[in-house]
Amino acid sequence: MGEFDWGVIWRYRAALWDGMLTSLQLFAIALAGGVFFGTLLAMARLARWKAVSVPAAGFVNLIRAIPFIMAIFWFYFLTPMIVSKFTGQQGEAVGPFTSAVVAFIMVESAYYSEIIRAGIQSIPRGQPGAAYALGLNYWQSMGYVVLPQAFRNMLPVMLTQAVILFQDTSLVYVVALKDFLGAASKAGQLTGRIVELYLFVAVVFFILCFAASRAVKGLQARLAVAR
C-alpha cells in the first residue's frame, strides 16, 4: 500500500474544482426548481378542487415512494425517448446534466411540497380570511400573506432539506456526470489514489454541510427570539 500521497489532490485540483462547480450548479438549479414547483404542488394539494389536489397528491406520493437514484436512472433513459416521441426523430441523448436536472427538480419539488404544505397549514385560517376580507384574491392572499409567513416558519426545515439535497447531488455519479464525487473517482482511478481522494471528498462534504447545519441552528435560535 505504501504511504498516502496527498499531492494527488493538488495535481487534480482543476478537475476537482470543475466537479465542484457542476455539483453546485446542479444544487442551485434543483433547489430553485424544487422550491418553485414544490410551492405550486403544495398549493395544488391544498386546493378545494379534487381535479387539482388528487393528481398533485398522486405525483408527490409516487415520487416519494421510489428511490432517488432510480428517478435519476429513469430520466437519463426516459428523457431521450420522450423527446424522440414528440419530435418524431431518433431520440438524441440529452446528456447526463440535463436529465439529472429534470430528475432532481421532479424529486425535490415533491420533497419540498410536503414541507411547504406543512408550512401553509401552520398559518391560522383567519390569516387568508383577513386577506380575502380586504378584497385580495387567492394569488395575492398566498403571495403577500400566507407564503411569506409559511416560508418564515419553514426556513430551518427547508435549509436542512437543502443540506440533504447537496449531499444527494453526488448520486449523479451513476449517470457518469462528473460532479465533485465523479471527478474525484476519476482521478482516483487514474492514479490509484482512490482512498486519499474519497477521504478528501468526505472532508469537503463534511465541512460544507456541517457549516450549513450550524448556520441553520443559529438561524433557528434567531427566529425563535424574533417570535
Add this chain to the structure above:
Amino acid sequence: MPMIELRKVSKWYGSFRVLTECSTSVAKGEVVVVCGPSGSGKSTLIKAVNGLEPFQEGEIIVNGVSVGDPKTNLPKLRAHIGMVFQNFELFPHMSITDNLTLGQVKVLGRSREQAVEKGLALLDRVGLASQRDKYPGQLSGGQQQRVAIARALSMDPIAMLFDEPTSALDPEMINEVLDVMVELAREGMTMMVVTHEMGFARKVAHRVVFMDQGQIVEDCTKDEFFGSPRSDRAQAFLSKILQH
C-alpha cells in the same frame, strides 16, 4: 333597499345544519347587533355576508349584489365591506403601516403615498399614530384590534362587519375598542356586529338579532329586545349574561 339583506339562508356542514333559514336585513346607516349563545351560528352567519363562509340555500344581497351567485366578483365586493375579526388577524410579518396599506395598494390600486396618508390618518383616529413602524406582535390586544378597525376603514367600506371584536381581549382593553366602534356607529356607519357586549348594544344598536341553534329567534328593535324579549331562549340568554 337595505344595504345587507339575508333571505332564508341555510348552511350545512355535511349533514349537520348550522344555519336554518336565517332572514334579516341591515339598512344603510343602521347598527344591528347579533347575539346568542356560543355555537348558535352567529359567526358563521356574519362570515356568510361577505362570502367567507359559503352557504347552500337562500340568498344574501349586499348593496344590490348577490353574494352566493357564482358569477359575483367576490374580491371586488369584499373590498368595500370592512371586516373585523375576533383574533384581530393583522398580518404579523408586516409593519402596522404595511398592514394599513396592503389592501389599498393591491386591491384599490392607490399609490403608496396616498395609501400611507390615508392609513396614518385612520391610525391617528384610533389613537395609535405613534405605533406606525411597529409590528403587530409588539402591540397589546386592544391596540391590535384598533389597528384592525383602521385597516378595514382604510378601504372606505360601505358597511362594517364585526365578528366578536372584543371576545379575545383582556377586560381592561375592551372599552378602548368599543369606544372606537361607538364613534363609528354615531357617524352613521352601517354596521353588523356579533357581540356579547350588551352595553354596546344598548348604547348604539338600532336592532338586535338573537340567534340560537342556527336560527334567528328574535329580530326586533333594541328597546323591544331589552324591554321584553318574546322568546324564552332570549330571556334565558339575557338573564345569564346580564347577571354581573
